[in-house]
Amino acid sequence: MGKAKKKKSLDIIVLSAEEASKHKPKEPALAIRIFGSKSTGRGRDSYPNFPKRLYQKVLEYTFDDVDLKSCDELTKRVFALDYVLFDWRFARKIITQFKKNYKPGYSVLVHCYAGISRSPAVAHALNDIFKLKCKLPEFPHLNQYVYRTMLKDAREMGYEVKI
Numbered sequence: 001m002g003k004a005k006k007k008k009s010l011d012i013i014v015l016s017a018e019e020a021s022k023h024k025p026k027e028p029a030l031a032i033r034i035f036g037s038k039s040t041g042r043g044r045d046s047y048p049n050f051p052k053r054l055y056q057k058v059l060e061y062t063f064d065d066v067d068l069k070s071c072d073e074l075t076k077r078v079f080a081l082d083y084v085l086f087d088w089r090f091a092r093k094i095i096t097q098f099k100k101n102y103k104p105g106y107s108v109l110v111h112c113y114a115g116i117s118r119s120p121a122v123a124h125a126l127n128d129i130f131k132l133k134c135k136l137p138e139f140p141h142l143n144q145y146v147y148r149t150m151l152k153d154a155r156e157m158g159y160e161v162k163i
Helices: 017-022 073-082 088-101 118-129 144-156
Strands: 012-016 029-035 057-062 107-112
Touching: 012 017, 012 118, 017 107, 029 088, 029 118, 057 088, 088 118, 088 144, 107 118, 118 144
Parallel strands: 012 107, 029 057, 029 107
Antiparallel strands: none
């Protein structure tokens, strides 16, 4: 009688761009890359080379690390002139593309420039939306606006999530 296979738990890894450029996944993996706009000096050109060939799929997004919830209306308008602001369209695109491209058994790498605000927000949101049950560390600088926007849009898309 054979031994029952132990089900592998999913890993979601949150890294900075520098760390992600050196990361070598041990199993099939999906990568989510988050760039900033050129206005912030954190555009694609400021990121180190990334080994796309090591990943089954690489999803890429560009939005800046701005928490609109903490901004007054004038500040929001000023930011909108120079920055790429996260909104429900980004949330919906990330959720939809993750659902389409994630396969059971994949690990997931999420990175932005520093790996402390946008990428943890996206990782935690995907973990909560898709009930992945990953043990993610706490990130004190997690972008709450990105996180809340993703959960709110997921609920509007029919996912059962607590906001």
